[in-house]
Amino acid sequence: MSVNQPRPIKAISFDAGGTLLEPWPSVGQVYCDVAREFGIDSDPAQLTAAFGDAWRSRERFSYSREDWHAVVQLTFGRKITRELFGAIYERFTHPEVWRVYPDVEPALRKAREHGLKLAVISNWDERLGPLLQNLGLRSYFDHLLISIEIGSHKPEPAIFEHAAREMK
Numbered sequence: 507m508s509v510n511q512p513r514p515i516k517a518i519s520f521d522a523g524g525t526l527l528e529p530w531p532s533v534g535q536v537y538c539d540v541a542r543e544f545g546i547d548s549d550p551a552q553l554t555a556a557f558g559d560a561w562r563s564r565e566r567f568s569y570s571r572e573d574w575h576a577v578v579q580l581t582f583g584r585k586i587t588r589e590l591f592g593a594i595y596e597r598f599t600h601p602e603v604w605r606v607y608p609d610v611e612p613a614l615r616k617a618r619e620h621g622l623k624l625a626v627i628s629n630w631d632e633r634l635g636p637l638l639q640n641l642g643l644r645s646y647f648d649h650l651l652i653s654i655e656i657g658s659h660k661p662e663p664a665i666f667e668h669a670a671r672e673m674k
Contacts, residue, residue: 515622516622516623516673517622517623517624517625517648517673518617518622518623518624518625519624519625519626519627519651519669519673520624520625520626520627521626521627521628521660522626522628522630522634522638523628523630525607526606526607526610526626526638526643527604527605527606527607527610527641527643528604528605528607529598529603529604529605530602530603530604530605532550532554533553533554533557533581534549534550534551534552534553534554534555534556534557535550535553535554536594536597536598536603537550537553537557537578537581537582537594538550538553539597540590540593540594540597541582541590541594543593544587544589544590544593546590548582553581553582556580556581556582556583557577557581559580560577560578560580560581561577563580564576564577567629567659568654568659569629569630569631569653569654569659570631570654571595571631574591574595574631575588575591575595578591578594578595579591598633598637599633599636599637599640600640601637601640601641604637604641606641606642606643610643611642611643611646614643614646615646617646618646623648623649623673624646624647624648624649625647625648625649625650625651625669625672625673626638626647626649626650626651626652627651627660627665627666627669628651628652628653628660629653629659629660630652630653630654631652631654632652632654632655634650634652635650635652638650648673649669649672649673651665651668651669651672653665656668
């Protein structure tokens with residue numbers, strides 16, 4: 507290979523949220539549905555907007571249950587019970603509250619046909635691996651590099667260095 511020739515692509519990594527999948531029909535709707543089971547009426551659109559504000563306000567988010575609990579409380583604008591939080595946290599393990607973008611599986615199949623190694627590198631928690639399995643996506647990926655398991659978050663170099671070592 508000459509110096510000026512590009513090197514062939516051997517691997518591709520994907521983020522999960524906003525790239526492969528998204529909450530469905532919305533974060534606010536899921537929160538609203540669960541809260542209703544606890545006798546709390548709320549507006550899905552307001553909760554979605556409040557979640558966006560809470561998400562943008564976080565600093566050094568670790569993807570731990572405690573950090574998620576804080577975001578959910580900010581979203582509701584008040585203290586919520588551990589039981590309500592636990593139900594919301596658990597609901598996001600269910601595949602029916604997620605939508606896989608329609609172009610994802612065709613793109614992953616095509617990448618596999620070309621012999622590419624595939625990985626997910628995502629700032630997420632322990633729910634991602636089982637969720638990808640339940641959504642029928644896990645088998646496409648050679649590696650899952652999840653921030654809470656790696657101990658490093660994007661955009662920190664360590665998570666990408668770990669991915670490079672894994673994907674050799």
